[in-house]
Structures are given as C-alpha cells and as structure tokens.
Amino acid sequence: MDSTDLQIIICGSAGDGTIAAGDILKRAMARAGYKVIAFDLYPAEIRGFGKCVARVRVTTEQVYSLKRRSDVLVSLDDSHAIEHVGEVRDFGAVIFENAPIARLREGRHMSAHVKPGQVPYGLAQREVCERATSSSRSRNIVVLGFLARMYGLPVAAFHEIIADKFKTKAPVVGESNIRAFDAGFEAATAYFKLDDVTLGPPSHVAEGADTVMMTGNGAVVQGCLDAGIGSFFGYPITPATTIMERLAVEMPKAGARLLQTEDEISAIAATIGAGYAGSRAATATSGPGLALMVEMLGLGVMAEVPCVIFVSQRGGPSTGMPTKTEQSDLNLAVFGGAGDAQRIVLAPTNVEGCYRCAGKAFELAEKFQTPVVILLDLYLSNRYETVIFSKDNIFEPNCSKAVEKQDPGQAYQRFQLTDDFVSPRAVPGDVGGMHTVTGLEHNELGRPSDSGEMHTRMSAKRHRKLEGALAHGDLNICKRFGDEGPVDVGILAWGSTFGESLEAMMAAQAEGIRCSAMKVVMLSPLPVDLIAGFLADCKEVLVPELNYEGQLANLVSGQLGRPLSRLSRVTGAPMQVEEILEQVRALAKGRAAA
C-alpha cells in the first residue's frame, strides 16, 4: 500500500529525552519528504519526574489532526507509559525496556499491560545503549534506531538530524548519539516483525519547494516576515509569547523593529500608531490580553487604521487555564469593543493556514484600512506540522489605495466616501496628505462631527468596505469538503477543531453516512451566502467547538436563523474525533444525542 499513516507515541519521564526523541523523529521524517503532525505534552510542574509524551503522525496524504489510536508506543519509562498502552491499536507495537535495573513489584512492568491484540517488543534499551556509548543517557536515541530498522524509516535523514541537533556541542556528543542510533538499529535485526505497521514511500515534493516542520506560532512568524512586517509590539502571555520571541530575533535582521511594551494596552496602542504611520504593524496576545485591547481596537476601526492582532486562545474565562487549549474568544474577537466596531477576523485551521492567514492579514489590514484579528488556539500554536513553502513569495507588499494627485488648495479627505467605501490613504511623510484621524465620529476630512446623517454614512462606510474582504485573493475564507450536494449530516467547524471534524467526516463517510464538513476561516465578515448554501444541503448540522456557549453556533444561527446541533467541550484538550463521529452517527439516525 503506497499511502502511509503511521503514528508513534513516545512516553517517558522528564529527563529520559522523550521530547528530544520525538523532535528528531518528526524532523527526520519531514526531511525525508513525509507530511508530519506532532504535538508534545510536557509535565505540569517545572521540577520533578513528570510525564512527557511526544506524538508524531507521519503520512503521505495531507491530514488534519492526530489520530486517537497510535500505531506504535515506545516506553522509556513504564510507570508513565502504561497508562497509554490502550491508545495503541490492535496489531500495533509496544516497545519497552526488558531488563530494567530495579526490581519491580507485580504489575509495574509493561509486559503485564500490553493488550492481547498488540505486539510486544521487549528491548534491552539500557544495555544496548551502554555497550555503544558507555552510558545509558541515549536510550531515547537507541529506540529511534530500533524503530528505523523495524519500520524502514530513512536512516540517512536520522543521521543528518541527529548531527544537526547536537552540532553546538562537542563533536563526541553527536558521534555518541549516532552510535546509539546505529546500535538500536543493529539490535532490531534480531527481531522478527510481527506487527502490521508499515511505511510507504514519501510523497513527491515539488522542485524548488521547501518542506519545513513548524508550529502554528512559528508559521505566524514566518508569515509576518514574508509579508514584510515593519513593526511589532507585544507583551508576554502564554501561549503567544513565542511569536514575539522569534520575531525579536528575526525582525532586526530584516531592518524591522520590535518593542516589548509595558502592557497589552500600550502594545496595541503602539501597533495602531505604527499602522497609522504606514508600517505593517502587529501584536500578539491571548484572550485576557485581547480583553484589554478592545478599546483600542475600536479606535482602529473608527480611525480606519490598519493593524494586525494575533490571538492564541487558551482556557478561559479570565486567567482561565493558561496551558490548556480552548476556542472561547470568538465573541471577543468579533464583537469586543464599544459600539458597532466590526473588524476582520480570521481563524486558520492548520499550521499552513497560520502562515497564509498571517501574511494575508497585513494585506487585508492595508487594503481595507482596519484592524485584522487572527485567532489561533494553544493546540494549533504548539502543534508541529510539515509545511511546504513554494519558492515564490505569495504575499503582496503593498495593498494600500494610493492618493491621486491633489489639486492645489484642495484639502485631502482621508475619509472620502467612494464606491467601494475604501478611501485613498495618505500616511505621515506624504506630501500634501496632512490630516488628523480621531476616535470621534468625523466627516470626510476627519474633523469631528456628531451629525446623525454623517454618522449613518460613516457607519455604512466602515461596515460595507469590509464586504470586499470576502473576495480577497488566494485565501479560502470558507471551504467545503466531503460529499457534494445533499448530505445527511454537515459539520461546521473552525480553528483546529476542523482537523478532528474532517477526520470524523471521513470516518462517517466510510460508514456509509453522506457527510460533508465546512471550515469557516473568515468569521467577520461572515461569508453568509457560502454558509447558507452549505446548510441548505444538510439534513442535520453539527457544530463542534471548544467553548461552552457554542460561540460559532450562535454566530451562524444568529445571522442565518437555522437551528444547529451543538457539541461543546471545554476539557482543555483538543476535541476527539470519536466524539464528533458519535454525534454524526446519532444525527444521521435521525435523533440528536443528548
């Protein structure tokens, strides 16, 4: 079978090198040309021997989430790994230490817990490691070598990535780890492969294209850089901090400027100031920070100033659960702020989408002269996926509507009412374009005005100009997958939950249910026509999302009036494919499950 779908979970204790092993594995497979999705779990405490889990899914086709069942479990520490053995499917493999140093009490060894349908491979990890490297520190690398031999993983890629990972250390460290890998590989020759886990050849990568493993936050950073970000202002907040940290290193190299401000309010204020002055400006925060920023967002909307705000959602409300994922800031992003302050809101569904939406955000902000909010979530921010970058830059460097030559004596109208409701824009430094923008309602010149007629026209302008965003080039604001035409069950989802929704749709289709899924990327303005067309095809509609109130369901049903079935989960973990699938099955049978 040529198509590959292999998911490996490595589980150990802090200090076993679990995350490092997962890192090498995912990078090696990406280097070899496979598509990879990976997500790691860290121990909750900073100190101690907490559990580390690295999950890596390797495929040839594009997939959108991790699988609930893994194909192989590697245990570096049975005391943690035993609780994950149920995650491995039948006829998958469980690899464990078969010569631990300490005497174990009954039931503390993996051999008692491997399920009858799974294949156990006991390996003397420590011994193999010590024979090859005189210490047991590289057990995590030994098991990678074992995996490589058992499943035909590309050895050359592993050697490259291992050498790369240790290149800042003394050469003997890298060499020792390569020896550990080779020793694990050699040890596997004595094992007869009894599981049915297979790896097919990688998919073909286009000429000149570059495959990179990135997290959602990393992709946001790359999108900003490729779109020519000029200014960034931020305040540290989990899980958005890494965006600022990476930009802090890269932006000065590109001649751009970054400043950590004293709070989120000054961050958004400076971003808007920079946007006003013509720079492509952005900030990044999470829910609590966005709550502080909404007053300024309103100013950006009223003064028609371009700026970009990246929001990585986490458990809420208030301080919430800073290290857990959630999707509960939709209301805040779409509606937050005083008055009718509509702005553009996008929510990518995978890492490649994070890259694209990040860059496009600057285009949209500039073209429609408005703040643009990009919603991620903690899971998407920290999840690794392979992204294929084409060699051409896909972003437009200048989307501003230029000011035509002014007649002398004619005052420049910053808020000129035009057919497409977007005014030609001068920025400080432009000759003859002097004007003042304000948070007060204003006339075309920008002078404060509280006339009812002016406020009506300006309100219309600020809202109607955004309709153009629905047709912005090269960006899927909304896309349907699965069965065409009338279907039994439609799934409407946003953000990273779309990944699990798509997998559930495919599973439902395999069970004979006519099913289709639609991702909503542009949340404001909402593509009501496209969504309405989708809903009309669906006998039942399910909206799964990681928030208690069903915020997308409310948004859609508020604008379209169609009753929707909701699936709300606020466990702090990504939605399970099985949970969505169960609801789809129930709806297909004609009744909504409780």
Add this chain to the structure above:
Amino acid sequence: MAKGTHHVIIGIGIAGNRAAEILRERDPDCRITMITMSRLPFYNRYDLPKVFRGVRDWREILVDPPAHYDKSHITLRRDSRVTNVDGQRGTLTFAHNEEIGFDRVVVCTGGSGYLPEDLTDYRHLMNGFATFESAMTVYELLPEGGRVVMLGGDMIGLDLARTLLETGYRVTLVVNDYTFWPHRVAADQRGKYLEALERLGIEVHEGAKLERVKEGPKGMPARCLVFEDGSEVFGDVVMPFCGLVPSVEFMLSSGVDIERGLLVNPQLRTTNERIWAAGDVCQIWSAEENAYRFYYGWNNVRAMGEVAARNMTGEEEPFVSIGDEDLYVDKSGHINSPFWQHD
C-alpha cells in the same frame, strides 16, 4: 475456591491453553495469568506448516482472537521469561526483573528442540521450526522448489516434510537415532517406515555419521553436509528434528523433583503442593511401568492441561493417556502416527 485465587500458567501451548479454559470454567472469579516467551497469543503449533500453504499472517493461525483474553479476564504476559519459581514463598521472578505472587502454578513450557552434542557447533547454520517466527524465517530462506535437509526427522519434522513435499519443495532426511521420535523404532525395524517415506518423495540418507555442516560454495545451495565417508549432501536449509528436551531450567531452584522433566504424580502435581505440570515438560508416574514417563501427542497434552486445571481447583483425578502410541503404515502405504492427530 476462594475468591481471587491467583492461578499462573507458564507456557501457552496446547496444555497451557486448555488449562486456562478449564480454570476459567471452574472458577469464574479467580485471577489467571498466562505467561509466555512468545510475542504472540496462543496459536496451534501443529498449524505452523501452513506457512508453506500460504499463511503469512499469524492472525490466521490464532486459536482464539485477542478479545478472548479480555473477555475471560485473563492477563496474558508475552515476551516474558520466567527465571525462577519459589514454591515456598509463592512467588516467581521474570528476566525483566519483576516479581509476582501466585497461589497455584501449572508449568506447561513443553520442550525445546534437542540438538545432539556433536552438532552444537553448527547451530548457527541450522534453522529451527518451533515458533511462527522461525517458520517464517525458513519460508523466506527457501527458494522456489528449494531443498530442506532434515537431521533426524522426529514426528514434528516428518509432519512438516509432508507439507513441504505437497507444496513443491524437496526434502532430504539424514537418519539418526532420533528419527521417528518419540516413537522408539529399533534400527533394524526402520526399513519399512523409511520406504514409506521414500514413497512420499523424501530422499533418505542413511549410513555414515554426519561429520559437519558448512556453508555451500558460491553458486551452490546455501548448506553442505559432510559425512564421515566423504559423501556430501546439499540443501538450502538444514533443520534438526532430534526430539524435544523439556524446558525446566527456570525450575531448578524451585525445589521440585526433576529428572529429565518435572516429576509429577498421576494427578500431575509436582513435589510442591502448589505447583503442577502438564504437557511435554513433565514425566508422570506410571504404576504399570513403575517409572516416570512422558506422554506425547496433541490429545495427551490437551488432556493433561485439563486434568491439571481440574486438580488445581479441587479435584484429584488421575491423567489417563489415549493409549495408542505406535507408529504405523496405513493401507495406502502412508506413514502415520497417533501423535499427528489434532483438531
């Protein structure tokens, strides 16, 4: 039986599996742990020749599906080797450094292939056939129409030979003292049986003693056997079938009596009141013969497993063998044996 009695079964062959079935039937609440060095759940070793009939996936030869063990609340420990059993304390120890307790243990570890002393030097050039993995290895080594050279040819080997011939391979039998094991056939009685084998298509090589085994020269089959009279036999795979030796090393410090196998009374209990044994691993006291003796064959082994399990749960039944133990040539001139019968 007291609730939660922990029965441990070491070895999941036919005896061990039957014991597990009976234990679960008779005591629905007891804990049962089955231990095996194999990586696979219970499969019938008599089915291994099917590898040459197209079976490549071990799932096809499983006797019970994996779900069976969960349904019967049996803890199946695979890839686990027992290194010691302490009958006094009621504990056993694994090679992977775990210690567990038990109330009753039945040892069903059977036997491993015996290799005569003078051939041990050539172990690395020969292939066994005791597990699915070794069967698949042989299958992968044999080219189309390839030749297997069998040393000895016990009934397990001869059973395999039948299948090999039927599936287009060739077999050479090198006769020695273990030919037809466990049947005891005197050298001067062998003739008619060997003829029957030749009629099947097996090439029988008798006479000079085997001197050594070596790799075949380039361009020739992979193995070459050299005899004391200078003659040579070539083959792609060399497989010794010289009978079984009971697997009892881990029991040596347990305190029970051991001769060649574990010594048990007719109720299949060892000299330790908590330890039973069943199958090829035990020698059962026979009052008639006034000696401890082995019983072989699928029917016997299965019956032993059942008897042991019944006695572990309160009974005092003696094992009764199926009786018939003789090798014979049937009406159509084919060799046959009660040890080949199985479900």
Add this chain to the structure above:
Amino acid sequence: MNEPVKPVYLEEKLEEIRSDGHLAYRSKSLPTWCPGCGYFSVSEGVTKALKELHIPTKDVVVVSGIGCASRFPFFLEAYGFHTLHGRTLPVATGVKVANDALTVVAVGGDGDGFAIGGGHISHAARRNVDMTYILMDNGIYGLTKGQTSPTSALGFKTSTTPYENRDQPLRPLMMLLSYGAS
C-alpha cells in the same frame, strides 16, 4: 521721567506675524479652547518652534489623548492622531518606531497623563523615545467640566470631591526626573 513707548500698529503687527511663516503650521480650523486658556500660547510656541527648525508639515505627527489638549492636532497643519484617554505616549511611540524620520509631538493634560496614562509615562521616559511630550498640567479635568485630577491640590473642591480632595497630589517633576526623562 516717562520713556517714550514705541507705538504698535495693528496692520504692521499682523503683517509681521503673517510673514513670519509659523502660521503655515496652523490649520484652517478655529480652536475650541476658552478665551484666555493657556493652550493658545502652547500652540503658538509649538508652531514657532517647528518653523524655526524648518520641519516640513508633512513630517510632523501630533498625537493627543482625550481632554481639551486632545484638540491640538486639529488646529495644526500636520498629520495628527487623536487617540484614547491616557494612550498618547504608546501611540506616539508606535508612530516613531514605524518611521523615525517623523517629528513626533505628544500632547495631553494632567488627567490623561498621570491618571489613566500613568502606567505609560515611566516607560516612555526610560525608553527615552525621541519625541516631545507636552503635558499641560492645569490640575483639573477641564473638558468634562471640572473634576479633581492627580495633580489637584489637597483640599480642592470639585463636583466629585465636594468634601475636599483628600489625596496628596503627584509631584510631576520629581516623578519624571526619577523616571529618567530628559
């Protein structure tokens, strides 16, 4: 003995002012401040300074907060940003970071600067951003008709402190010196 006083003729004075050039920095809008307000002289000073430094109007950005001072940008012929209460300094910082060729002038009152905007002053000061911050301290919230501000005197009576202001006023110069403003 009286010294002779040189007579001032209105037309000549107007001619002098008009030819000076600093009026080019004034926009067509008439200020909305009350007659006699100090803001008039401040704005005069700003326009004269810009003229003497020969800074083109297109390169000037005036950032204001909320309050009477907030009207500043509208009365100057330059780019302006009338922002939110207390947020003048961070917005001005953003403008300067985006394009440091611009001359950035931030204006605000004492409420804008020391109350709601208090958190930003120390940071703008310690960053030493190249901009001019004109903080017009009249010890009161004027635009909203007179409430106590952080620099109002102890005992000051307003509509929100009818029983006298009980809080110690801030000491702006000492604060700013300690923040490292220069």
